[in-house]
Amino acid sequence: MTAAETAIETIQREMTVFARRARASAGRMHPELSLVSYTLLGHLEERGGCRATDLAAHYALDKSTVSRQVAALERAGLVARRVDPDDHRVQVLDLTEAGREILSQVHDSRRAAFRERLSGWPPEDLTRFATYLTRYNA
Amino acid sequence: MTAAETAIETIQREMTVFARRARASAGRMHPELSLVSYTLLGHLEERGGCRATDLAAHYALDKSTVSRQVAALERAGLVARRVDPDDHRVQVLDLTEAGREILSQVHDSRRAAFRERLSGWPPEDLTRFATYLTRYNA
DNA sequence: CCGGCAAGTTGTATTCTGCAACCGGATTCA
């Protein structure tokens, strides 16, 4: 087996380990914000307004799932929808102030967990790791 | 925010994305074996016979959930249960031959998926990525 | 023997998800 193949084995195994752990702990960290809701809010924060379809495509979710999640987030007052004046089919989603606040709380506690876990890593390794993960998920 | 903090943000987000996708796609790749089932079988393969309660504790699942999953796996002929002669409350779980076989197939196809996904990565990036993941999970 | 604890099972409710059918606005093309 080449070094690259060995690396692929390792990546697979470690990703699986991670998936297991994430599955086990996701619900416990923040009961008020599911993993998906959190992800969606985070996306909105980063990219500003976007469409439900974009979210669905990006996270490989069915549009119906996104529709319901967004509806729940809107009921909870965390996101706002407005119709795109240029295309009346489109709803542009945005965080509300409350959404921003909750997101920042959850963010902080998750960040603390990751920071704890990643403490002692050289900054250069952190940025490279981040790049790899992004590329993997792209 | 420093570069390192930004990287931590990204790692956190991308890991989350990955975890969600892994779960969603696991069902599609192998309809006959959910991520949890796969994990449980893998556990049995590694450690040989164990109790349902051990699985529940190890994966932070409710014992009822494990009970149902194990029941399904037994119906599918992938695991066998036998009563512990020393304690009749206990059922010792073990892979059947069919279970071992399916597990190895799923293993292979997962490996193929990873290989596909990572094709085109320079070998040194693969090895570094593998190193980072291992370090992260350690 | 009894009370309490441990292992599993089952009933119930909730949540997340995908698929399919549908609605209404936008676009294309003859």
Next chain:
DNA sequence: TGAATCCGGTTGCAGAATACAACTTGCCGG
């Protein structure tokens, strides 16, 4: 311009995973 089509989104439905609680059965210390 008008019909066919496409696209964004919603809703009905069904299935899976899960937690919690109540229960059954077996074990063990007084």
